[in-house]
Amino acid sequence: MLVYLFAEPxxxxxxxxxxxxxxRHRAEVMEFEQTVxxxxxxxxxxxxxxxxxxxSASADTVIAHGQRLLxxxxx
Numbered sequence: 098m099l100v101y102l103f104a105e106p107x108x109x110x111x112x113x114x115x116x117x118x119x120x121r122h123r124a125e126v127m128e129f130e131q132t133v134x135x136x137x138x139x140x141x142x143x144x145x146x147x148x149x150x151x152x153s154a155s156a157d158t159v160i161a162h163g164q165r166l167l168x169x170x171x172x
Contacts, residue, residue, distance in 0.1 A: 101126065101142040104172035145172035 103126075105119050126142050133140050149163040149172075166172075 098139045098141065101140070102148060103142070103144055104170070105144050105146065106171050108171075145170075 103122070105114075105122075107114060130140055130142060146167065149167060152159050152163045155163075
């Protein structure tokens, strides 16, 4: 299994990242997923924010840790 975990910050190096660039990246990732579908190695992808948000059913300490990560790094 290959997992592609990526960030989608609003800024990088003091420059704003356009929402269109984020959407374009997601579209490219989905196209890659379709291209390699059925391959010997399964491909999965998620953003850090989406992944951390899956922790909502976890213990309070895990949820708090996830929120601290989001606050600190703004992925």
